[in-house]
Amino acid sequence: MPLKQRAVNDEQRLERRQVLLEAAWQLFQDNSYEKINIADVAHVAGLAKGTVYLYFPTKEALFLAVQAEQLVGWFDELEQELSGLGGVGDASRVASIICATLSRRPALTRLFAILHTVLEQNIDYPTALAFKKLLLERILRLGTTLEASLPFLQPGQGAQTALWIYTFLLGLQQLTNPAPLVREVIAHEPGMGVFAFDFCHECQAAVTTFLIGLENRKNENGL
């Protein structure tokens, strides 16, 4: 007995798809990817297990879609705030914005890490292509925005910079989200303070440094 009204037109289908994405994202806040199973997602979404597969061919595809959605959300916010700088941004301010927007999405970097480790391992060509196209488009757009915000960036350097920052964030999330036991080790054992990263603080410092590096290379021959 189907409890839910059928989604007969595209709008309803998109709406249902959205419900699933949000269910998955919600579960991901508090659980590791492996701990989340499709039954949970379906339950949170108020749908049946089989229904999930009407919208996403695999678990990986589902979370890749979550990834895409969150990525767009982050990039949108990021660009909006960067635009607010009005072309007079400096390294520190840009770094601040990146940290602030990411701090509001603590699970996003964790999702990034899974992207390359798990999600991309089990999808089909069109899905991979679509995702990469999206990512490419946004990276390029972000690059343009960065170039507009940071006067010292030369044309074309923005996208590269965006990718590097993205790369650094990918690593940073892993170091700043240790397993509970490791967190305990760091907290209790003397000398382990070096590992007691704070994401926001590190992000701020490292991205600033990085941008300063870029600025000071601007007169050298390109990377």
Add this chain to the structure above:
Amino acid sequence: MPLKQRAVNDEQRLERRQVLLEAAWQLFQDNSYEKINIADVAHVAGLAKGTVYLYFPTKEALFLAVQAEQLVGWFDELEQELSGLGGVGDASRVASIICATLSRRPALTRLFAILHTVLEQNIDYPTALAFKKLLLERILRLGTTLEASLPFLQPGQGAQTALWIYTFLLGLQQLTNPAPLVREVIAHEPGMGVFAFDFCHECQAAVTTFLIGLENRKNENGL
């Protein structure tokens, strides 16, 4: 088929342990962590499944030991080459050395990524502590070496720098080791060239930039 005689003294036991570590490491070159099972490791080592558990209490402990060993190997080489610079290193040369030593260990950064995602999730306190102590010690030592190589680094800044570089590498490996299918997408689709990272090249450029950033911050108030 390696040695079959029983390991009756400590030396032989260490040797056998080594055989297991190498078997695991070898399998890891071509397989994801999840795909590798203890039976495989035992088989490659020429031992029985149960024997593995005489040397390592869990699969995670085994790969953590692999990690420790490879880490030490890399740090040793890294420091040796950095020492060769004789205190007159610049950002670019240091970056070169990091890239070169890592290029000889293409699976190492992948192992790093697993460290924080999987390995540290399922080990006990003493194991975690021992590993973190090792890591701490080597990071600090590397920091000292970096300070010696890069004159612009202030005392105490070396370890921080080492950690940042390590962080960046962690992220970089994920981007430069895409799944086969994703690699295909990148290769075949137009415009995807931006994602066609070459690990060595990116590493070189980004680490250099980063170090330049550090150099140019040296007169500002600390991070």
Add this chain to the structure above:
Amino acid sequence: MPLKQRAVNDEQRLERRQVLLEAAWQLFQDNSYEKINIADVAHVAGLAKGTVYLYFPTKEALFLAVQAEQLVGWFDELEQELSGLGGVGDASRVASIICATLSRRPALTRLFAILHTVLEQNIDYPTALAFKKLLLERILRLGTTLEASLPFLQPGQGAQTALWIYTFLLGLQQLTNPAPLVREVIAHEPGMGVFAFDFCHECQAAVTTFLIGLENRKNENGL
């Protein structure tokens, strides 16, 4: 190969559950609990391994359900036959009925033995409670029936008597179901005749004796 259509309503689900219970019970006739695995049960039931877990959360829960079902069946028959005595039963007749009904269920007492040794070790509170409630209810009801059948039993003594008889049967089954090898020893070696119990015969004699004991204590102060 039993029904293969899906169990979509409660009736069909109960039917399928029943098929599983019967498969487990059938296997238990000829195998020890440890020797039986879920794959066997599934196979006999004509289902897949995973399907078993849709109906029973653990192996223990499955066999506890078998136990409950067989218990009810036995108690039903027992009470029916005891009721047939019409309140003029004596020790011997009651003992006969117990023996006769149990003789038709040679594996039941073996299942009882496992109940306390294995099944109750690995179940959750609600399951344990439900089973104990069932057992309690039937023991009490049997007690009432016994009181009706055996005039010398005082009010309230029936349940106690039922439990004692149950206790004795529990022990008796262990002695009358020796391992094949032990059976061989008993058969071939001289003087071992003492151990050559016949369940029915022993049950008859011992329960009779026990009830006579109760009868003759009736004038003394309570047990």
Add this chain to the structure above:
Amino acid sequence: MPLKQRAVNDEQRLERRQVLLEAAWQLFQDNSYEKINIADVAHVAGLAKGTVYLYFPTKEALFLAVQAEQLVGWFDELEQELSGLGGVGDASRVASIICATLSRRPALTRLFAILHTVLEQNIDYPTALAFKKLLLERILRLGTTLEASLPFLQPGQGAQTALWIYTFLLGLQQLTNPAPLVREVIAHEPGMGVFAFDFCHECQAAVTTFLIGLENRKNENGL
């Protein structure tokens, strides 16, 4: 490197065997049979794992020997105390002695239960024979003692009585040693008091009743 002095004569061998039996018995006080492994026994005995197999061919044989030893100890004590009655025992006193001697050995009845379920399943013919011979001898001897203590017992009825009592005890131990969770259910849920057996109390009452039954059957034709 053998840590222990070698047992070169029979006396030393027996002594070492004894150490193993006591280690096994000690571990059995607080652990289920399945939880105990040979490595533990060896460790407690201060010997190596392999050494255990010089004295007992299998785990089952080891615990069967434990059983034999404890059985003899119990029977010895039982007979001694029964002899103290001086031929003027009544049902109640005999029951008291049985309960008292068993109460000092809370793990013994648990061992009995395992005997028929596990131990006898995996031993060889000579071992089974030897054990059964021992058991037979002691049952018969206990029978004689019982006949001496209980005047109403007819010649030859003692052994039968001993076996019946043994049978009852076998069942009783299972009901009086519920799994922790079941114990909780019994304690917390209303009406479950019926299952809150006390071994000693039940034993006393039931054995007494049983013996009274025997006494009152003495004029009827034999069981």
Add this chain to the structure above:
DNA sequence: AATGAATGAGGATTCATTCAT
């Protein structure tokens, strides 16, 4: 006789995915 390193059989359970209804 003693050791302990080596062996390898053995099994319940989860869960992504399919498909009959």
Add this chain to the structure above:
DNA sequence: TATGAATGAATCCTCATTCAT
């Protein structure tokens, strides 16, 4: 389109036992 019953692959670890030393 929705459901949820059915599937079955996939795997780490224990531990009794053996046997080379």
